[in-house]
Amino acid sequence: xxxxxxxxxxxxxxxxxxxxxxxxxxxxxxxxxxxxxxxxxxxxxxxxxxxxxxxxxxxxxxxxxxxxxxxxxxxxxxxxxxxxxxxxxxxxxxxxxxxxxxxxxxxxxxxxxxxxxxxxxxxxxxxxxxxxxxxxxxxxxxxxxxxxxxxxxxxxxxxxxxxxxxxxxxxxxxxxxxxxxxxxxxxxxxxxxxxxxxxxxxxxxxxxxxxxxxxxxxxxxxxxxxxxxxxxxxxxxxxxxxxxxxxxxxxxxxxxxxxxxxxxxxxxxxxxxxxxxxxxxxxxxxx
Ligand SMILES: [Zn+2]
Ligand SMILES: [Zn+2]
Numbered sequence: 701x702x703x704x705x706x707x708x709x710x711x712x713x714x715x716x717x718x719x720x721x722x723x724x725x726x727x728x729x730x731x732x733x734x735x736x737x738x739x740x741x742x743x744x745x746x747x748x749x750x751x752x753x754x755x756x757x758x759x760x761x762x763x764x765x766x767x768x769x770x771x772x773x774x775x776x777x778x779x780x781x782x783x784x785x786x787x788x789x790x791x792x793x794x795x796x797x798x799x800x801x802x803x804x805x806x807x808x809x810x811x812x813x814x815x816x817x818x819x820x821x822x823x824x825x826x827x828x829x830x831x832x833x834x835x836x837x838x839x840x841x842x843x844x845x846x847x848x849x850x851x852x853x854x855x856x857x858x859x860x861x862x863x864x865x866x867x868x869x870x871x872x873x874x875x876x877x878x879x880x881x882x883x884x885x886x887x888x889x890x891x892x893x894x895x896x897x898x899x900x901x902x903x904x905x906x907x908x909x910x911x912x913x914x915x916x917x918x919x920x921x922x923x924x925x926x927x928x929x930x931x932x933x934x935x936x937x938x939x940x941x942x943x944x945x946x947x948x949x950x951x952x953x954x955x956x957x958x959x960x961x962x963x964x965x966x967x968x969x970x971x972x973x974x975x976x977x978x979x980x981x982x983x984x985x986x987x
Contacts, residue, residue, distance in 0.1 A: 714789075725744035741753070747968050805840040806857075860886055917939060
């Protein structure tokens, strides 16, 4: 493939609900210095834009979060000209105001991963990339406004705690993440976000709440409360919650339609010619 042949405008890295319908789809395989991408990249037309799609966990959902080749995915997307990455991600809630089905446009992260390749600069030229504001404000605002118009439960801004996985958290960990100010917990956003910054690509994470993680207890009578034996509101018994795979999948399927709408309407609004701060993130970062 020659560089200028198949430029795309933007890319989606995602799973359930994020495979919006593209026209004239072509699947391409890109060889990267870091090995294979999660799957072949689908490229197609969507309302006048060229959109690329990578299923983050592979086509048959067989790649665990801690084994995703994040560098290959981002490197390949840069190679085909991607300027904007949209990354929907299933998360657990760490806050009782974030119910299942809610969308949160992440604006901060805390990295709790342990053994992931998290930079393209491993020696020789050094890069100290700024991460004070790691997510694209422009994309966040567009998605938020569209979500509001659609009357979705959506919030602009939130802290994503990225854990290594593939296991879920203990109750003690989950409680600690809440104390740190986390809004949601997930396993895939880091280092996708920082690698995108190293490639000067606008990056946006749409976190979809699929479960309430394990900090919460649920009142048998009236809903969610924090840890307590009895519900403060109605005195009902509080049952500790657990998170499990069927619950996550069930909510993802339910949210898939909404996610698709959100993506399709917002992508139409993205000004692909816009010059964004994110496109200059390497300025003053290289040594
Ligand atoms: Zn940007
Ligand atoms: Zn109650």
